[in-house]
Amino acid sequence: MRETKDMSDTIVARPDGRKRDFNIGRLLLEGRAFFALIAIIVVFSILSPNYLTIGNLLIMASHVAIYGILAIGMLLVILNGGIDLSVGSILALAGVAAGAMMQGIELQAMGVILYPPVWAVVVLTCVLGALVGAVNGVLVSIFKVPAFVATLGVMYVARGVALLMTNGLTYNNLSGRPELGNTGFDWIGFNRIAGVPISVIVLAVLAILGGLMLSRSSFGRWLYASGGNERAAELSGVPTRRVKITVYTLSGMLSAIAGLVLASQLTSAGPTAGMTYELTAIAAVVIGGAALTGGRGTMRGTMLGAFVIGFLSDGLVIIGVSSYWQTVFTGAVIVLAVLMNSLQYGRGGRKS
Amino acid sequence: MSRTVNIAGEMPEGGPDARQVVLAARHVSKSYGNVHALKGVDFDIHRGQVTTLFGENGAGKSTLMKILSGVIQPTGGEIILDGRPVSFGSATEARDRGISIIHQELSLAPNLSVRDNIFMGREISGATGVDFAEEERQTRKLMQDLEEDIDPLTPVEELRLGQQQIVEIARALSVNSRILIMDEPTSALSASEVEVLFKVVRDLTAKGVSIVYISHHLEEALTITDHAVVLRDGTMTAYGPRADIDLEWIVRNMVGDNYDLGSPPRTRLGHPALSIRNLTLPDPAGGFHLVDGLSLDVRAGEIVCIYGLMGAGRTELLETCAGKLRASAGEIVLEGKEISHLSIAERIARGLALVPEDRQRDGLVQTMSVGENLSLASIASFTKGLFTRKAAERTLIDASIREVTVKTSGPDAPIGSLSGGNQQKVVIGKMLATRPRVIMLDEPSRGIDIGAKAEVFRLLAEEARQGLAVIYSTSEVSECLSIAHRIIVMHKGRISAEFDSTVTKERIMAASGESVAA
Numbered sequence: 120m121r122e123t124k125d126m127s128d129t130i131v132a133r134p135d136g137r138k139r140d141f142n143i144g145r146l147l148l149e150g151r152a153f154f155a156l157i158a159i160i161v162v163f164s165i166l167s168p169n170y171l172t173i174g175n176l177l178i179m180a181s182h183v184a185i186y187g188i189l190a191i192g193m194l195l196v197i198l199n200g201g202i203d204l205s206v207g208s209i210l211a212l213a214g215v216a217a218g219a220m221m222q223g224i225e226l227q228a229m230g231v232i233l234y235p236p237v238w239a240v241v242v243l244t245c246v247l248g249a250l251v252g253a254v255n256g257v258l259v260s261i262f263k264v265p266a267f268v269a270t271l272g273v274m275y276v277a278r279g280v281a282l283l284m285t286n287g288l289t290y291n292n293l294s295g296r297p298e299l300g301n302t303g304f305d306w307i308g309f310n311r312i313a314g315v316p317i318s319v320i321v322l323a324v325l326a327i328l329g330g331l332m333l334s335r336s337s338f339g340r341w342l343y344a345s346g347g348n349e350r351a352a353e354l355s356g357v358p359t360r361r362v363k364i365t366v367y368t369l370s371g372m373l374s375a376i377a378g379l380v381l382a383s384q385l386t387s388a389g390p391t392a393g394m395t396y397e398l399t400a401i402a403a404v405v406i407g408g409a410a411l412t413g414g415r416g417t418m419r420g421t422m423l424g425a426f427v428i429g430f431l432s433d434g435l436v437i438i439g440v441s442s443y444w445q446t447v448f449t450g451a452v453i454v455l456a457v458l459m460n461s462l463q464y465g466r467g468g469r470k471s
Numbered sequence: 472m473s474r475t476v477n478i479a480g481e482m483p484e485g486g487p488d489a490r491q492v493v494l495a496a497r498h499v500s501k502s503y504g505n506v507h508a509l510k511g512v513d514f515d516i517h518r519g520q521v522t523t524l525f526g527e528n529g530a531g532k533s534t535l536m537k538i539l540s541g542v543i544q545p546t547g548g549e550i551i552l553d554g555r556p557v558s559f560g561s562a563t564e565a566r567d568r569g570i571s572i573i574h575q576e577l578s579l580a581p582n583l584s585v586r587d588n589i590f591m592g593r594e595i596s597g598a599t600g601v602d603f604a605e606e607e608r609q610t611r612k613l614m615q616d617l618e619e620d621i622d623p624l625t626p627v628e629e630l631r632l633g634q635q636q637i638v639e640i641a642r643a644l645s646v647n648s649r650i651l652i653m654d655e656p657t658s659a660l661s662a663s664e665v666e667v668l669f670k671v672v673r674d675l676t677a678k679g680v681s682i683v684y685i686s687h688h689l690e691e692a693l694t695i696t697d698h699a700v701v702l703r704d705g706t707m708t709a710y711g712p713r714a715d716i717d718l719e720w721i722v723r724n725m726v727g728d729n730y731d732l733g734s735p736p737r738t739r740l741g742h743p744a745l746s747i748r749n750l751t752l753p754d755p756a757g758g759f760h761l762v763d764g765l766s767l768d769v770r771a772g773e774i775v776c777i778y779g780l781m782g783a784g785r786t787e788l789l790e791t792c793a794g795k796l797r798a799s800a801g802e803i804v805l806e807g808k809e810i811s812h813l814s815i816a817e818r819i820a821r822g823l824a825l826v827p828e829d830r831q832r833d834g835l836v837q838t839m840s841v842g843e844n845l846s847l848a849s850i851a852s853f854t855k856g857l858f859t860r861k862a863a864e865r866t867l868i869d870a871s872i873r874e875v876t877v878k879t880s881g882p883d884a885p886i887g888s889l890s891g892g893n894q895q896k897v898v899i900g901k902m903l904a905t906r907p908r909v910i911m912l913d914e915p916s917r918g919i920d921i922g923a924k925a926e927v928f929r930l931l932a933e934e935a936r937q938g939l940a941v942i943y944s945t946s947e948v949s950e951c952l953s954i955a956h957r958i959i960v961m962h963k964g965r966i967s968a969e970f971d972s973t974v975t976k977e978r979i980m981a982a983s984g985e986s987v988a989a
Contacts, residue, residue: 331858335857335858335859336854336857336858336859337850337851337854337859340843340847340850340859341850343836343838343839343843344836344839344843344847346838347836347837347838347839348832348833348835348836348837348838350832350833351827351832351833351834351835351836351847352836352847353795353815354793354795354815354825354827354833354834355819355847355848355901355902356815356816356819356820356848356905357816357847358814358816410838413838414836414837414838414839415838
């Protein structure tokens with residue numbers, strides 16, 4: 120304890136000259152997610168002639184969309200210095216809720232069954248996701264429950280509610296019926312605009328909006344500041360509590376969007392969807408160079424991270440590697456990424 | 472004062488005292504990069520006696536003590552233990568040789584019992600794991616020796632601060648320390664607890680234990696010490712046995728009269744910018760109020776210095792005004808409007824800014840660049856619609872860098888690349904960029920060198936000339952007598968004295984101590 124105290128004195132005096140000398144190692148380190156992605160594409164293109172085709176790339180991108188959308192929300196939470204373990208469960212809950220609405224909401228008191236149009240289903244599902252996210256935010260910011268524990272609890276509750284809603288079963292028919300006017304749910308999952316899957320476009324739009332928010336809006340600045348040093352941010356007039364609730368709410372909403380995309384791609388919504396997706400999302404953010412201690416990370420990096428994971432696992436499938444090995448590779452990539460993060464940000468980091 | 476020696480080399484090495492010197496430092500120096508914390512200091516510790524180290528913040532006291540106790544290694548010079556040169560690789564190594572240090576912040580685990588704390592890290596092994604009975608017996612014996620009625624099984628968090636200090640001492644004694652270094656042990660103690668501590672110190676010295684004592688309480692330290700050593704700016708400025716010294720001698724050698732931090736600027740005093748009425752902040756742990764019914768008016772263009780010892784309530788007062796802590800009673804009136812219900816952000820918007828004491832913890836966002844730190848408190852001023860405007864932000868940052876003269880390679884440089892003084896200027900610049908009416912600075916000179924100190928004060932004087940009300944707190948007397956028009960002395964949450972700028976250092980110091988608590 121005494122030694123560490125003294126360390127903090129000397130770290131301040133640490134010359135930052137390292138930053139200056141441009142060497143190849145530094146370049147590789149800072150652009151690691153990008154170079155990793157290039158390496159993955161090159162290696163798999165050599166191993167399989169089908170890998171580097173427009174068609175395959177778009178299919179893989181539509182797989183990445185789910186993780187990518189979750190990772191956007193996760194990035195916001197991690198930038199704030201928190202973690203959100205509930206995204207996979209919210210994804211499932213949102214899918215099931217959308218499925219239930221597509222099947223019709225029975226109002227027994229009035230003896231009618233409501234079939235909301237698809238746009239209303241989408242909006243209501245997003246609101247649901249945002250509400251669950253807000254619960255996370257309130258627990259963490261106002262009741263000071265550690266983010267890990269609060270979102271772990273919500274993860275279980277959301278999953279449980281999803282199971283209860285369907286009794287563990289899956290909604291299989293989400294296409295709606297023309298006479299009820301609620302068709303079109305599968306549009307997100309199957310349609311393409313100029314050949315690009317809608318899900319990929321959704322991801323791109325969300326990533327661009329998120330990126331703009333982080334780099335250009337005052338909210339983005341508040342988020343980086345409160346993640347870097349919450350006390351200093353608060354004393355500088357940043358509404359740190361509001362920032363915290365907002366990031367969890369956005370993360371919940373993005374999980375719901377991911378849930379809609381997934382349900383639409385599968386034209387079915389099951390309560391067990393999205394198991395362990397939260398971990399994949401965290402991995403994408405970490406591979407993208409964000410620091411789990413908060414305050415460091417970019418949208419660009421996170422997107423690269425999501426594509427690294429997606430392209431790697433799809434590539435392994437294409438060349439026929441067993442799924443057990445896929446797990447091993449993915450794990451190794453994650454550990455490698457964290458290792459490089461700690462190299463980049465210095466040993467132990469500078470927590471204050 | 473006849474035989475105070477100003478140069479350490481003339482210390483009576485071959486004199487009758489020499490055998491009694493158990494631990495000595497010879498020409499010890501320590502530098503961090505370009506910062507020289509210690510510049511060739513000589514220092515003797517006598518067997519069974521108390522040696523007190525005097526000096527202002529940043530004089531190098533703690534650095535020297537850390538070197539003697541093995542926490543850090545010197546960059547030059549040598550340590551002589553029992554006449555032989557030694558070098559300690561770590562605090563554990565020094566402890567094994569009989570040297571223990573009790574830090575200003577206690578390093579006890581509050582959730583563990585007294586027994587477990589005393590044997591933390593060197594538990595006694597028995598046949599079936601830890602031999603708790605033996606540990607308990609030894610703890611009981613230690614407490615008896617110290618004549619303290621503390622049960623070995625009490626959790627430390629249930630003890631009063633003074634008793635916790637005793638536990639720290641007991642832990643040091645349990646490893647048979649011959650030399651005990653105490654860094655400001657009394658700063659958080661009540662008068663009666665100080666009595667107990669001093670009795671323990673006397674008992675220890677009677678048993679041959681040597682004590683090194685550091686304190687800002689000069690009078691208190693004089694009652695217990697046998698030798699005095701004064702440090703200033705990393706060099707030893709004076710040395711003398713108790714018989715030859717007095718308070719005036721210490722202050723003169725501590726402060727020196729060779730540095731000039733400016734004088735009160737001639738400003739036009741305006742309307743009252745900030746009025747504090749009967750402000751009260753209770754101690755969450757119970758006990759004294761941290762701020763106790765305090766009232767204070769500060770006028771536009773006025774510079775007010777708040778002087779006080781550690782724990783006097785200065786930080787709490789300023790943080791309550793800024794909105795970080797909530798007062799239980801009283802009013803804070805800014806420019807004629809009551810603001811005590813407002814949030815920190817709203818207070819900043821109304822023109823009240825705080826530069827916090829701990830730059831690293833509360834002032835800077837280490838993950839951000841110099842520019843982003845400077846603009847952090849005024850984001851709204853360069854936001855139009857949804858987005859921030861880069862050009863407007865850049866203008867604000869450039870103006871700030873010029874105004875507070877930050878030496879940096881550019882706004883994009885990482886904040887960690889700046890020196891302490893420049894980091895402090897960034898924190899000040901950040902708050903000045905919000906165009907405040909009143910700026911409060913908590914120990915603005917902490918941990919920055921003398922040149923940067925002078926620049927900070929020059930900057931504050933300049934801002935006051937333009938009508939800003941400035942309040943700064945300090946624990947260094949020499950800083951009171953620089954740019955302040957008015958000096959407020961705080962003691963236990965109250966104002967114990969108020970002076971104008973013609974007061975002497977001695978009177979300020981006297982007003983801050985226990986003796987004048989009235």
